[in-house]
Amino acid sequence: MSKQDLALFKKxxxxxxxxxxxxxRTTIDRISTGSLKLDDFIGSLVSGTLVxxxxxxxxxxxxxxxxxxxxxxxxxxKAIGILDVEHVWNxxxxxxxxxxxxxxxxxxxxxxxxxxxxxxxxxxxxSGLFKIVILDSVAAMLTKKQLSGDIGDATIGELARLMSVSxxxxxxxxxxxGSIMIFINQTRSAIGTYSPMGNATSTPGGKALKFFCxxxxxxxxxxxxxxxxxxxxxxxxxxxxKNKFGRNNGYVDVNLYYNxxxxxxxxxxxxxxxxxxxxxxxxxxxxxxxxxxGSKALIEAVKNDKTLFLMLLSAYEELAEKERNSVSIExxxxxxxxxxxxxxxxxxxxxxx
Numbered sequence: 409m410s411k412q413d414l415a416l417f418k419k420x421x422x423x424x425x426x427x428x429x430x431x432x433r434t435t436i437d438r439i440s441t442g443s444l445k446l447d448d449f450i451g452s453l454v455s456g457t458l459v460x461x462x463x464x465x466x467x468x469x470x471x472x473x474x475x476x477x478x479x480x481x482x483x484x485x486k487a488i489g490i491l492d493v494e495h496v497w498n499x500x501x502x503x504x505x506x507x508x509x510x511x512x513x514x515x516x517x518x519x520x521x522x523x524x525x526x527x528x529x530x531x532x533x534x535s536g537l538f539k540i541v542i543l544d545s546v547a548a549m550l551t552k553k554q555l556s557g558d559i560g561d562a563t564i565g566e567l568a569r570l571m572s573v574s575x576x577x578x579x580x581x582x583x584x585x586g587s588i589m590i591f592i593n594q595t596r597s598a599i600g601t602y603s604p605m606g607n608a609t610s611t612p613g614g615k616a617l618k619f620f621c622x623x624x625x626x627x628x629x630x631x632x633x634x635x636x637x638x639x640x641x642x643x644x645x646x647x648x649x650k651n652k653f654g655r656n657n658g659y660v661d662v663n664l665y666y667n668x669x670x671x672x673x674x675x676x677x678x679x680x681x682x683x684x685x686x687x688x689x690x691x692x693x694x695x696x697x698x699x700x701x702g703s704k705a706l707i708e709a710v711k712n713d714k715t716l717f718l719m720l721l722s723a724y725e726e727l728a729e730k731e732r733n734s735v736s737i738e739x740x741x742x743x744x745x746x747x748x749x750x751x752x753x754x755x756x757x758x759x760x761x
Contacts, residue, residue, distance in 0.1 A: 436653060438712025439539070439588060441472070442479040444679055445671040446646060448728055450623065451654025455539075455586040458579055458620050460546075462611050463627035468644045469592045470497070471505065472627065473542050475669045475690050476590070478506035481513050486539035486587075489532045489735050491525050492518045494548040522549035522567060523649035526574040533581035533589060535674035540588045546571075547594035547612040575620045591617060624650040633663055641665035673710040676720050677703060685723050695720070 413593045418430070438452035453459060453476070461469050477488045488507075490497065495518050499509070508514060515532070519525035525543060532538045551566045582589045591613075599607040611617070618624065626647040633641035647659040665671060680686045686695045686706070693700045698716075700706040 419634065433586070436584060438448060439476070440479050440483070442475040442673055443663050444675040444724075445660055446670075448679055449655060449658070449660040450625070450648060450651055453588055454622060454653045456583045457622035457653075458575070458582060458591065458617075460588045460591045460593055460611075460617055460621040460624045461627065462624070464593060464629070465597050467627040467629040468642065469627055471501075471664060472542055472644075473544065473590055473592060474502045474505045475664075477514075477540055477542065478508070480540050481506075481508050484539040487512065487537055488514045489529075489538045489541040490514065490516045491528060491541070491543045492516065493522075493525050493543060494545055501667075502640040505669050521552045521555055522570050523552055525549055526570065526578065529589060530574070530578050530581050533578060533585055536585040536587070538587055540590060542590045543592065543594040545594060546617065547596075549613075558743070564596070565614070568610060568616070571613045572616040575616045579620045584615050591621070593617070597694045618650070621650065624648075630661060633665065639666075641668075672721075673717060673726050676705055676717060676724060677710060679724050680720050683724060683727050685720065685727065 410518060422430070432748050433456065437455035439455060440447055440452055441450070446453045453727060461470055461520045477490075481488060497516070497518075499516075503509065509516075517528055517537070519528055526549075529541055529543055532541045546567075549567060549570075551563070551570055551635065554561075554563045554566055578589060581587075593611045593613065626649050628645045628647065629647050630643040632639045633643060641664055643661055643663055645661050648655060648657055650656060662670065663674065677686070680695070681688065681693075681703075686693055688694075690704055693703065693706050700709060710720065
């Protein structure tokens, strides 16, 4: 086939379907999660995609979404949209993580039904005014049929059907405007399903959300972070269940501090140790011609010396960029459907709630 044949084909298709079908992005625009360790592990969030963050109660799902939103507000001129389906969003708590509630920075809505929530999400994404739209949560959504019925009425599969119809449109809207749609979800016990790991769970909303999301993160609360008698945060294990733009399995442990978020000075030390940028010899830690007696001393030095922090950050970013390019090539050449990679018990059963 010659170049002229391809040009003719493109001309015919453009005349029939419009030129916009050939408008696509060849570069990947990434948004930070606010955590250096999490960004290093998952490759950050990718613009124009759908993301699902799910887990058990009080494991940091909404908190992580608040931190991501706060970081994005500082780097993007677009707004943040929050759809509070649960009707229990804590505004003061979110402000503690730096979320800006200015009219030009954030739109907060409390939809009454699942149809209203998903329709609003689509309109927000299509407008191009929002960089991130958060729906909290899928598990709390009720269809209009469920709202108008009585408690106890059989409505099996109602939410799953609604998600199956809505997600193709939402996915297209996010892709066309370069926005990110974050779905927060919960876990449920998969009754009647056997799991050899003893943890048979599922997520509400059916299977459509699993397919359309480019990134699925499962959060698990590991332990509390205590200073004296005060609890100041919690350790969270983030499991990758699906990732189309980076590493697609494994987990990373991160420390999330209340009313603060992540501490970059702690995380940069951990990352530099794991990457071999700093070297540990016995009780001493070395970086070039500098040395410290233990990790705590190095972390304290990084906190007090911004120049040292920037030196370590620059060294890490240089190495991370090389690794990221290598991973991107592997993902593009690996083939196959990543939906089947890293999934486990939550895919059991048929239609969910």
